[in-house]
Amino acid sequence: MKSEPDVYSIDDLIADGRTHWDGVRNYQARNNMMKMAVGDEVLYYHSRQTPPAVVGRAKVVREFYPDFTQFDEESSYFDARSSEENPRWQMVDVEFVEKFDSEISLTEIKEQKPLADMVLVNNSRLSVQPVSKKEFDWILQMSQSQS
DNA sequence: GCCAACGTTGGC
DNA sequence: GCCAACGTTGGC
Numbered sequence: 001m002k003s004e005p006d007v008y009s010i011d012d013l014i015a016d017g018r019t020h021w022d023g024v025r026n027y028q029a030r031n032n033m034m035k036m037a038v039g040d041e042v043l044y045y046h047s048r049q050t051p052p053a054v055v056g057r058a059k060v061v062r063e064f065y066p067d068f069t070q071f072d073e074e075s076s077y078f079d080a081r082s083s084e085e086n087p088r089w090q091m092v093d094v095e096f097v098e099k100f101d102s103e104i105s106l107t108e109i110k111e112q113k114p115l116a117d118m119v120l121v122n123n124s125r126l127s128v129q130p131v132s133k134k135e136f137d138w139i140l141q142m143s144q145s146q147s
Numbered sequence: 148g149c150c151a152a153c154g155t156t157g158g159c
Numbered sequence: 160g161c162c163a164a165c166g167t168t169g170g171c
Contacts, residue, residue, distance in 0.1 A: 125168050
């Protein structure tokens with residue numbers, strides 16, 4: 001899961017303990033969230049920083065339910081085409097697990113041959129994307145060997 | 148801050 | 160249902 005650190009960083013997640021992942025307004029990203037189950041592990045990625053990087057881990061603690069910001073006219077995430085009866089957008093709740101001692105930059109990830117097929121490497125625009133177990137474990141390993 | 152890549156919208 | 164125009168994301 002990607003977040004712009006200016007908007008909601010992993011330190012914000014540490015402070016909150018857990019949070020609802022509101023504001024996803026892309027169908028592919030939404031569909032990926034709808035596949036998540038309680039207990040699923042999440043890599044936490046900071047986009048739009050230099051360099052962009054995986055900065056830690058979280059886990060899913062509540063499966064998808066309607067994103068309330070879509071009904072809030074005050075919110076920038078408001079969607080007039082959505083209704084409570086027929087919501088377009090969903091969110092999940094995630095809980096903080098770990099902040100890596102050293103960030104795993106996108107540059108380093110791109111250097112790893114076993115990670116060549118990661119969605120992160122091939123479709124940089126998707127904000128919620130699937131990670132295979134192999135990829136997940138590989139990145140976790142990288143974070144442990146760097147610290 | 149720029150701009151390529153991608154997603155969405157809407158006219159036809 | 161195609162595709163041009165537009166808006167957004169995110170790496171650089």
